[in-house]
Amino acid sequence: MLSLSPDTVMVNEACPELIRTLEKRSFTVVPGRHRHRRLFGGGLHCFTLDTVREDSTPEDYFG
Incomplete structure (x- = not known):
């Protein structure tokens, strides 16, 4: 289950x-x-988690 709103x-x-x-x-x-x-x-919650690696910075794929 993935919560989209309350x-x-x-x-x-x-x-x-x-x-x-x-x-x-x-x-x-x-x-x-x-x-x-x-x-x-x-x-579903696992597929939506951010991935941050030690040698990288977070990226915005939707902006």
């Missing part, structure tokens, strides 16, 4: 029970395909 979350579409539970608790759920989770390991 009441909106992104969830793997392959987890319908989690989606239903969150919706019952008034969350807006954005389902997403997470096809390669076994290949990459981790979840």
Whole structure:
């Protein structure tokens, strides 16, 4: 699960029970395909973490 705002979350579409539970608790759920989770390991939150290496500075890829 990845929190997009206080009441909106992104969830793997392959987890319908989690989606239903969150919706019952008034969350807006954005389902997403997470096809390669076994290949990459981790979840949606892991894919969005910043990567900072010792010999580099953070970069803004969206600015």
